[in-house]
Amino acid sequence: MEWPSLPLESWRPAQPAILVLALLAGFILLLWSSSHSKGSHAGEGTKEKLPPGPFIWPMVGCLPAVGFKHRHRTFYKLSKKYGPVMQVPIGAAKLIVVHGTAMAQELLKTQDAHFSSRPLSMTGAYLGFDHADVNLTPFNSNWQATRKALSLHLLSPSKLAFQAAMRRYQVCSSVSSLFHKASIEPGTVVNVSSFADRLITNIIVRMLFGNRYRFDSNQACSSQNPAALTIYKALQDFDPDLREGIFLWGELNLADFFPVLAPLDLQGLERRFRRLRKKLENLFELIIQEHRNHPHEGEEEDDFIGMLLSQKQLSDKQLMGIMSNVLIAGIDTTARAIEWAMAELVANPEAIIKAQEELDQVVGKERLVNEMDIEGLPYLQAISKEVLRLHPSAPLDDPHLNEKPSSLGGYYIPANSIILHNLWALGQDESIWDNPTVFNPDRFLRNDEYRAMNVYGGDFRLLPFSSGRRRCPAYQFATLTLQHVVGVLLHAFDWSSSPKGTLNMEESDGIVVGLKHPLLLSVNARLSAMNAT
Numbered sequence: 001m002e003w004p005s006l007p008l009e010s011w012r013p014a015q016p017a018i019l020v021l022a023l024l025a026g027f028i029l030l031l032w033s034s035s036h037s038k039g040s041h042a043g044e045g046t047k048e049k050l051p052p053g054p055f056i057w058p059m060v061g062c063l064p065a066v067g068f069k070h071r072h073r074t075f076y077k078l079s080k081k082y083g084p085v086m087q088v089p090i091g092a093a094k095l096i097v098v099h100g101t102a103m104a105q106e107l108l109k110t111q112d113a114h115f116s117s118r119p120l121s122m123t124g125a126y127l128g129f130d131h132a133d134v135n136l137t138p139f140n141s142n143w144q145a146t147r148k149a150l151s152l153h154l155l156s157p158s159k160l161a162f163q164a165a166m167r168r169y170q171v172c173s174s175v176s177s178l179f180h181k182a183s184i185e186p187g188t189v190v191n192v193s194s195f196a197d198r199l200i201t202n203i204i205v206r207m208l209f210g211n212r213y214r215f216d217s218n219q220a221c222s223s224q225n226p227a228a229l230t231i232y233k234a235l236q237d238f239d240p241d242l243r244e245g246i247f248l249w250g251e252l253n254l255a256d257f258f259p260v261l262a263p264l265d266l267q268g269l270e271r272r273f274r275r276l277r278k279k280l281e282n283l284f285e286l287i288i289q290e291h292r293n294h295p296h297e298g299e300e301e302d303d304f305i306g307m308l309l310s311q312k313q314l315s316d317k318q319l320m321g322i323m324s325n326v327l328i329a330g331i332d333t334t335a336r337a338i339e340w341a342m343a344e345l346v347a348n349p350e351a352i353i354k355a356q357e358e359l360d361q362v363v364g365k366e367r368l369v370n371e372m373d374i375e376g377l378p379y380l381q382a383i384s385k386e387v388l389r390l391h392p393s394a395p396l397d398d399p400h401l402n403e404k405p406s407s408l409g410g411y412y413i414p415a416n417s418i419i420l421h422n423l424w425a426l427g428q429d430e431s432i433w434d435n436p437t438v439f440n441p442d443r444f445l446r447n448d449e450y451r452a453m454n455v456y457g458g459d460f461r462l463l464p465f466s467s468g469r470r471r472c473p474a475y476q477f478a479t480l481t482l483q484h485v486v487g488v489l490l491h492a493f494d495w496s497s498s499p500k501g502t503l504n505m506e507e508s509d510g511i512v513v514g515l516k517h518p519l520l521l522s523v524n525a526r527l528s529a530m531n532a533t
């Protein structure tokens with residue numbers, strides 16, 4: 001069965017008669033699809049076996065076994081019974097779940113060319129601007145163009161070096177205000193989750209638009225035309241839309257799995273998608289128009305969107321798709337990694353002591369650690385690897401899709417199957433990691449082999465950014481920012497769990513997994529305020 005194609009028009013409510021017919025047709029198709037997903041399959045002339053998996057119920061498929069919550073953990077448990085390649089069809093969607101180093105290598109290296117597409121989805125239709133973005137778009141010329149623009153003009157090593165001063169400024173401003181709080185009231189309670197959200201939002205907004213729309217509340221907007229001021233204010237108030245985008249992106253949307261139910265909008269998600277898309281579209285249109293009306297307002301070199309507009313190679317929809325990806329996916333993934341790092345460190349105070357000793361020895365107490373110091377700080381690097389091993393921000397990767405019939409691990413994989421790769425399960429593998437559930441940065445320093453491991457996609461034992469054609473294009477930016485921010489927070493402050501609440505490590509739900517509840521920690525200054533900025 002084909003994964004439904006979702007142009008926006010197809011999401012309009014249907015007439016009742018059409019609905020009844022559609023329900024009937026869907027019922028027959030789903031029964032057909034369930035009966036076809038069992039047993040073996042004649043693939044390209046040879047009789048090959050489909051992967052094993054839990055019982056496939058009529059209509060709903062494996063939904064009862066998979067459920068709605070913490071799917072990376074459920075899949076991991078199921079894989080103990082069914083092995084590294086499982087089929088878990090849900091409704092009309094042919095879901096295949098893979099895990100383990102060998103399968104990661106086969107999926108993302110040996111067979112990367114066959115599995116590099118993406119399924120069409122309601123998220124891609126609305127938040128990917130009709131699949132004109134990078135993340136939610138199938139493998140096609142649109143993806144090649146948007147991915148190239150992002151990798152070359154926003155996230156390349158030379159762009160990262162160019163943006164270093166801006167990142168430093170943003171990190172130091174946030175530290176200053178924390179210092180202010182901590183010096184007025186030692187032991188004050190800080191919401192680390194929203195601290196990370198605000199800081200990463202500020203950095204990413206600057207990466208997209210440079211100084212064009214200044215974001216800090218104590219600074220004037222650099223551009224004095226009225227549209228720029230409107231955009232400046234809209235970006236300041238962006239957080240609720242960002243939260244809504246993150247929620248909608250991560251929610252298991254029944255309409256994607258049961259297309260016949262889509263017109264009913266049973267979860268009320270489509271209404272929310274439609275509302276958010278309108279808001280994002282209004283904001284992004286205003287940004288594009290303001291750039292067109294005032295082409296020489298900003299400095300092109302640090303205004304990514306301005307630069308893409310001047311090149312005239314991407315459509316407005318592609319630009320909107322890129323802005324949507326970077327703002328929604330980029331902020332949450334990075335902020336959640338910082339949040340996990342601080343939670344694990346406070347839960348393991350001996351790691352804080354070791355990191356602070358290293359910082360004091362290598363950097364001293366006269367100035368604050370910066371990005372250039374990181375190379376000489378192996379323990380800080382080990383902390384970031386350990387955080388991404390235990391808590392990869394997107395534990396089930398983004399869904400991959402094969403457009404043609406293929407095979408994985410010796411099993412037949414029908415065309416248009418959706419492949420979920422359990423990145424989180426790699427970090428749980430006892431054959432690679434001693435006591436895998438324990439937070440222990442020292443594991444990365446115990447010998448040369450582990451010291452040399454990196455998270456950039458070349459080592460299939462540790463893949464928080466995945467690997468292959470679809471690997472996260474921001475892997476360098478995200479690791480550098482994680483190390484920089486955590487280094488600064490540990491160097492400048494002492495941290496402990498808030499006396500107002502115990503440390504709750506419960507995971508949130510969604511495609512990006514952070515802490516379920518905001519992380520509240522007590523903070524005391526370590527360096528003198530003058531040396532800390």
Ligand code: HEM
Binds near residue numbers: 330398465
């Ligand atoms: C700790 C932070 C981050 C982690 C752990 C992370 C992880 C990932 C993962 C696992 C994927 C899916 C790869 C695949 O499908 O195989 C991905 C894709 C992507 N990420 Fe990230 N990411 C992070 C930060 C960011 C940031 C900051 C940005 C933007 C500035 C970003 C932009 C993207 C984009 C555009 C894609 C889609 C790539 C494609 O489909 O070609 N990510 N990321």
